[in-house]
Amino acid sequence: MAYLEAEHLCKKYMVRGSNGKSFLQAVDDVNFSLEQGEILGVIGESGCGKSTLGRMLIGLEPITSGRVTYDGRKLEGLMKEDLRRFRGMAQMVFQNPFDTFPPKQTMQNILLRVMKIHHIGADKEERRQRCLRLLEEAGLKPAEDFLNRYPHELSGGQLQRLSIVRSMMLSPSFLVADEPVSMLDVSVRADIINMLMDIRKKKNTAMVFISHDLATTRYISDRIVVMYLGRIVESGGTDQVLHNPQHPYTKALLSYCGSVDPREKREQVEVPGEAFAGAGERSGCSFAPRCFMACGRCFREQPRMETVEEGHRAACHCMGGKSKTE
Amino acid sequence: MALLEIKNLNVTYQMKEKEIAAVEDVSLSIEEGKPLGIVGESGSGKSTLAMAVLRMLPAGTKVEGEISLKGKELLTMPEAELKALRWKEMSVVFQKSMNTLSPVHKIERQLMDMYRVHDGQTPAKEIKQRLAQLLALVNLPERVLRSYPHELSGGQLQRVSIAASLMHNPPLVILDEATTALDVITQGQILNEIKELRDKMKVTWLLITHDISVVSSCCEQVAVMYAGRLMEYGTVEQVICHPAHPYTMGLLGSFPLLYGERENLKGIPGNMPDLSKKPEGCVFAPRCPYAKEECRCGRTGMMEIETGHLTACPVGRR
Numbered sequence: 001m002a003y004l005e006a007e008h009l010c011k012k013y014m015v016r017g018s019n020g021k022s023f024l025q026a027v028d029d030v031n032f033s034l035e036q037g038e039i040l041g042v043i044g045e046s047g048c049g050k051s052t053l054g055r056m057l058i059g060l061e062p063i064t065s066g067r068v069t070y071d072g073r074k075l076e077g078l079m080k081e082d083l084r085r086f087r088g089m090a091q092m093v094f095q096n097p098f099d100t101f102p103p104k105q106t107m108q109n110i111l112l113r114v115m116k117i118h119h120i121g122a123d124k125e126e127r128r129q130r131c132l133r134l135l136e137e138a139g140l141k142p143a144e145d146f147l148n149r150y151p152h153e154l155s156g157g158q159l160q161r162l163s164i165v166r167s168m169m170l171s172p173s174f175l176v177a178d179e180p181v182s183m184l185d186v187s188v189r190a191d192i193i194n195m196l197m198d199i200r201k202k203k204n205t206a207m208v209f210i211s212h213d214l215a216t217t218r219y220i221s222d223r224i225v226v227m228y229l230g231r232i233v234e235s236g237g238t239d240q241v242l243h244n245p246q247h248p249y250t251k252a253l254l255s256y257c258g259s260v261d262p263r264e265k266r267e268q269v270e271v272p273g274e275a276f277a278g279a280g281e282r283s284g285c286s287f288a289p290r291c292f293m294a295c296g297r298c299f300r301e302q303p304r305m306e307t308v309e310e311g312h313r314a315a316c317h318c319m320g321g322k323s324k325t326e
Numbered sequence: 327m328a329l330l331e332i333k334n335l336n337v338t339y340q341m342k343e344k345e346i347a348a349v350e351d352v353s354l355s356i357e358e359g360k361p362l363g364i365v366g367e368s369g370s371g372k373s374t375l376a377m378a379v380l381r382m383l384p385a386g387t388k389v390e391g392e393i394s395l396k397g398k399e400l401l402t403m404p405e406a407e408l409k410a411l412r413w414k415e416m417s418v419v420f421q422k423s424m425n426t427l428s429p430v431h432k433i434e435r436q437l438m439d440m441y442r443v444h445d446g447q448t449p450a451k452e453i454k455q456r457l458a459q460l461l462a463l464v465n466l467p468e469r470v471l472r473s474y475p476h477e478l479s480g481g482q483l484q485r486v487s488i489a490a491s492l493m494h495n496p497p498l499v500i501l502d503e504a505t506t507a508l509d510v511i512t513q514g515q516i517l518n519e520i521k522e523l524r525d526k527m528k529v530t531w532l533l534i535t536h537d538i539s540v541v542s543s544c545c546e547q548v549a550v551m552y553a554g555r556l557m558e559y560g561t562v563e564q565v566i567c568h569p570a571h572p573y574t575m576g577l578l579g580s581f582p583l584l585y586g587e588r589e590n591l592k593g594i595p596g597n598m599p600d601l602s603k604k605p606e607g608c609v610f611a612p613r614c615p616y617a618k619e620e621c622r623c624g625r626t627g628m629m630e631i632e633t634g635h636l637t638a639c640p641v642g643r644r
Binding site: 156242 | 511513518540543592593595
């Protein structure tokens, strides 16, 4: 059995409009599983529900329907039984390192507080020593130097490292990283990615890596799911999805992914319009209005995930060159 | 004659206790029809450079050097003359340009007001025609004119800003991280539109970004900046395919690739230096893998290694 399992996960937000209440389906019937030590990349544009999904997995956002299980035990049960222990099991790294930390506290206060709350270490001195060791391990040298500083005195890359150190203090077995590098400069992104990979290697932590950047995700994840308006449209091994994309949305994303080489010419997939993320009922495939190969059936009937090859699945009626007129 | 010529530009921010050299000794030029991209990380001074060209830096900032637009010196020009130049000869689109739109007025009204600030003579009917034409250029339907900003998406608003920057046919448009906050697909589409504008409207742009892929897809010239200094300058082909400066190499190496071998990503170790302290020697030396003793003492200027390809590094050049 997989370590983490999400089954039929849904999230609806109530929207009050001029014509009464309606619901916005932020996450719609999401299923996946994650083994211990596996990294899953979740890719999508803004508003596709990827962050909501991440927050639901660790109980920061209530689940509307469906369930999440850790080692076969339900998330709600785990949280009710002992929230503190659950927080030690599942942690999160946030997108913006500049507002992850309280601005008026020194790093020492911020980091030791975590250990105090979770009863790690007998006294302050022991906690401090432990903290110094963790910082050194994370490449923040000299560690003494960092403890007495305030968040505003540190750079984005350093703050994000500290944020990861703090999340890993309790040795969680599951980590959600929500766009951990998108606020950082390119030259320090690699460090953060490598740091996360290192953690996985050493502690066998399972991770969900949320990103809008396909190329970055490729370097860290074992498997990828692509989301569009709350639904998973394609899932599979990293190379399967990126080198043999099946869903037209994945194809479009890949075709617009920037390349540094000016000589490389990529054929771009036409995607008119913009994602409609409004409230209300939808019928059919949510990508159909922008899809270059949509047929009548796409507008009537929601496609189901179908297996393309071992481990690679996609939700599209027109996959594999089925005709447009069908 | 170059469209825009920057010579030995220095910009120093004056703070209470310290001075920060945000741009130091930068010389660049843009030829008509040859868009230039400035690449750099945060704090590299690329936006400061753009603000200096627009003369929009905060009061009290020390600006030295020469900036000339079509032969007219910008830095010493009287305010009134500059006002006549703005939007007609050069315009700008910021990363958050969409936030400058008023939330309580319809787009049409706002764009008409903007038009009239720089040209009060044109009758309303003609302006409306012009606006419709502009929106078509950036692939927006006409109904956008009758909408309020909150009814439009981020990508649409950014397109409105681009249309606004083009209303008086300026030969130079500065795009300061204009597509950074947008989704991948929207960014790609807007970049395609910008490329088309080059032929349709004869506009040349100065594109400022941290994303090398944006520059390599829609610029001809590229300047790489680090800590306020110019590191490398040349055509896209020269700089990106055959980088001569270790910083450019590092930057290219840390860019994740979609295809090809999946190796470990290599970053550039270390942090940006404190710009209030004048470093001796090359500003990149503390992070540079090839740095030698000579790099840490003397500074060399830009040197030409082949026609049009300049680098600030004597070591990488060899």
